[in-house]
Amino acid sequence: MLPAASWRRMMEELNNHFKENIQLKPTVIKHITGYLVSNSGDSAAAGAAGRIALRGLRPNADLQRITETPYFKDEHGFLANRVLEEWVGSVANCTACHVGAWVGDYKE
Ligand code: HEC
Structure with a gap:
């Protein structure tokens, strides 16, 4: 429910992950980032469901919270x-x- 740019940014800012300092080996970070990016809302894997989840976001948006997407707000408002x-x-x-x-x- 987040685009690749969001996941990349999240994995680059693990020293301040919602106020937590997440310490992982660089190889682990790389592995997890690869998974998140290849399954992100704008990936081929996500397909139509991903396009629905990301609708209304500006191109290259890198927001960090699913709850801030227009789709999430529409569903839970x-x-x-x-x-x-x-x-x-x-x-x-x-x-x-x-x-x-x-x-x-x-x-x-
Ligand atoms: C307090 C209960 C509640 C919580 C907490 C909640 N949801 Fe929902 N969610 C709902 C309800 C109820 C709907 C159905 C809304 C509708 O029918 O319009 C919904 C709809 C959805 C949908 C659309 C499903 C569909 O088939 O259309 C998604 C995706 C979703 N929620 C994801 C999440 C995620 C991710 C979280 C946590 C970050 C979350 N929700 C937290 C109650 C909740």
């Missing part, structure tokens, strides 16, 4: 803050509502 804060803690807690999120299934 109806959720009341009370639901998010009191029931699931944060909208980033995907698996609280999408039980299949671990395998990439967001239909339920």
Whole structure:
């Protein structure tokens, strides 16, 4: 649900990953970056689903949060803050509502 530019930037800024300092071997970083880029929303692997998830983003956008994409906001805008804060803690807690999120299934 993020474009390749986002994943590249994220992997380049691991020393400040949402205020955490993630320390990985350069070979591991390279391996993970390759996976993320080749499965990013604008990759061939993502296909039509990726194009839907990235719609409305400016070209070369490198935003870091899925929750800031127009697509995500469209799908979740109806959720009341009370639901998010009191029931699931944060909208980033995907698996609280999408039980299949671990395998990439967001239909339920
Ligand atoms: C509080 C519950 C809740 C949380 C937390 C939540 N979602 Fe959702 N999500 C929903 C609901 C409800 C819908 C269906 C909206 C609709 O039908 O218009 C939805 C729709 C979606 C869709 C569209 C699915 C489709 O088949 O059209 C995607 C993709 C998605 N969510 C991803 C995520 C991701 C990724 C996260 C975490 C970053 C997340 N959601 C967090 C409730 C949630």
